[in-house]
Amino acid sequence: MEFWLETPEGEQFPLQGNCSIGRLPANTLAIADSEISRRHALIHAQGEGVYYLVDLGSRNGTILNGTRVRMPTQLKEGDSIQISTTTVVFHQSEASEEEDEEAMMTIAAANTAKSGMCWLLVADIVGFTNLSQQMDQDEMSQMVGKWMLACNTIIDGNKGHINKYLGDGFLAFWPLDITPAETIATAMNKLREWQNSVDMPFRIVIHYGQVRVDSEVSAGEDNLIGPEVNFAFRMEKVCGGLNQFCLLSEPAATELQEYFEMVDQSGHPLKGFEGEHNFYSTLSNES
Numbered sequence: 001m002e003f004w005l006e007t008p009e010g011e012q013f014p015l016q017g018n019c020s021i022g023r024l025p026a027n028t029l030a031i032a033d034s035e036i037s038r039r040h041a042l043i044h045a046q047g048e049g050v051y052y053l054v055d056l057g058s059r060n061g062t063i064l065n066g067t068r069v070r071m072p073t074q075l076k077e078g079d080s081i082q083i084s085t086t087t088v089v090f091h092q093s094e095a096s097e098e099e100d101e102e103a104m105m106t107i108a109a110a111n112t113a114k115s116g117m118c119w120l121l122v123a124d125i126v127g128f129t130n131l132s133q134q135m136d137q138d139e140m141s142q143m144v145g146k147w148m149l150a151c152n153t154i155i156d157g158n159k160g161h162i163n164k165y166l167g168d169g170f171l172a173f174w175p176l177d178i179t180p181a182e183t184i185a186t187a188m189n190k191l192r193e194w195q196n197s198v199d200m201p202f203r204i205v206i207h208y209g210q211v212r213v214d215s216e217v218s219a220g221e222d223n224l225i226g227p228e229v230n231f232a233f234r235m236e237k238v239c240g241g242l243n244q245f246c247l248l249s250e251p252a253a254t255e256l257q258e259y260f261e262m263v264d265q266s267g268h269p270l271k272g273f274e275g276e277h278n279f280y281s282t283l284s285n286e287s
Helices: 096-111 128-134 137-157 183-197 225-239 248-254
Strands: 001-005 010-015 018-021 041-045 049-055 082-083 086-092 114-125 161-165 167-171 202-216 221-225 246-249 260-268 274-282
Touching: 010 248, 041 202, 041 225, 049 137, 114 137, 114 183, 114 225, 128 137, 137 161, 137 167, 161 225, 167 225, 167 260, 183 246, 183 248, 202 225, 225 246, 225 260, 225 274, 248 274
Parallel strands: 202 246
Antiparallel strands: 001 010, 001 086, 018 041, 041 049, 082 086, 114 167, 114 202, 161 167, 202 221, 246 274, 260 274
8 A cells, every 4th residue: 555645735745654844954854834843744754554644742832633733643545734834644555455465574574574582661641540630731732742752862873762652651662682781771871861841741661682673664664563462461450450650571671680770579470471470670870
């Protein structure tokens, strides 16, 4: 399938992977308009043929079908995106027989996808439902967008990638087998600094496990597969139940023990996984 943005004049901008929108020339879609932020919004490729619209804390907002975007929102055929005075429409083509055949080849190729040890990070905003009820909606939208932009900057700056936006959070990962623990420790410390400076509390969990990565060329995004991905998501529930802001699995704690003082949070069951699993909170050796 093909995906593109189209202006009212019929000009088309093909989507191949992530598309950043903003005033800076470095954006995928640069718009010279003083009312548009330097990094205003992102159209994020998630898996095969799925795109999400993410506002990055812009001052004047991103409008989807007449409503300001408050959380990452999946795009569908015909959706209208307005940024200042610029309007584009999201389009996707019907899959042709050739594309169906290509998709089948992609599925077949998944059998040879690369597997290896991978760092996984899940982050989410604490008490998002209550916050959204207490705050002005436009103020909330801007705060969430700035939070996502800051987290993305930290992760990207430390060689990681956001794989999926999850409404009030995201899943990030680092390349298989080659990411040293020191890189993860640096990213964690920067995220913890951000935790201490922002009015919006959020928590992070870190896991290290065997993952298979399939490259979805058609969407320009990596697809993470395996039970360890589900394990990381289940950890987030434990983290919230323990009232912690940073939680590590035992494999992650083992790799990071020289960078942090670990606090044993004992064993806990995880839905879908047998037995109990040990988790650790952290105190930085640098603090």
